[in-house]
């Protein structure tokens with residue numbers, strides 16, 4: 001089956017209309033006035049992107065809001081609430097909720113994903129196995145990898161280390177961490193680097209969650225990244241403490257992160273919901289200014305994190321909405337910075353995940369999403385609807401353009 005996509009605008013060249021030829025699931029040509037194919041689609045100058053990339057989402061604990069009660073709305077309560085219902089998770093239950101969340105993500109234009117999955121002696125590997133089955137079912141529309149991590153502690157929670165190792169032996173692609181839940185946070189970080197090196201996997205940590213900047217783990221992570229030669233393979237997520245740093249200190253930290261090759265994922269929806277609960281007015285936003293980190297050469301992504309659970313009681317799995325939410329919180333009004341928000345859910349996220357075959361270039365898999373927008377900046381500003389997607393050259397979803405019924 002051959003397909004030609006006509007009059008598309010690419011983020012890298014927003015002033016040029018291009019055609020894409022698709023053959024055997026791959027991009028065969030990018031140019032102008034390409035030869036007609038069996039299927040010919042005119043996008044009328046709309047934007048196409050190589051699919052959104054979700055770098056940080058929790059499929060195993062998505063959609064459990066109806067089992068939980070939120071009172072304080074802080075991180076400790078969220079961990080406790082999930083811990084109390086997690087004992088009742090079966091593999092089938094995880095599989096169903098992960099499948100529903102994947103379906104929503106596909107419909108919102110996401111085509112690549114890293115999902116974090118909790119491992120501990122209570123859930124064992126049930127969450128991991130349930131998510132893995134769901135990922136296998138959605139292979140036609142989504143390439144997803146699993147990052148296993150100890151949400152309830154590693155050194156404080158005996159038996160967790162052996163289970164994490166078992167998950168890695170069974171093929172978990174990435175090793176995560178949550179050092180802030182262990183008494184010895186640096187000990188957890190050291191174990192994570194040792195184990196990542198042993199299994200030759202990338203690292204993606206939940207780090208520096210909170211507001212107390214006198215105690216931060218980021219320096220230790222940078223040091224270990226350099227010592228282990230793991231630059232380009234380490235990501236830290238949330239890092240809400242960064243948002244409490246004065247600008248000059250943030251700049252120094254950004255240079256350090258860029259130098260040692262540590263990437264940052266910002267999770268605006270969760271951070272806005274959980275942070276600043278000790279304030280009764282002028283609540284701090286707790287969201288890291290990723291666009292400032294970018295100017296120092298740090299790679300950053302924006303991601304969903306949680307969907308309909310005590311960490312984030314919202315969620316439609318829309319990354320373009322997340323980019324808009326971030327732009328709004330970060331007070332971004334300039335088109336170039338707005339376009340960077342699009343990059344942080346596409347190219348930059350793909351770089352963070354070290355995806356070698358991502359992008360609208362000849363020879364790459366024909367993965368792309370058309371948006372009802374005419375530039376990356378307007379797509380973010382207007383939360384543009386993805387109108388269709390192709391995964392490896394096959395249509396994976398369609399949202400017809402709205403039709404007004406005038407009198």
Ligand SMILES: [Zn+2]
Nearest residue numbers: 056116206305
């Ligand atoms: Zn997370």
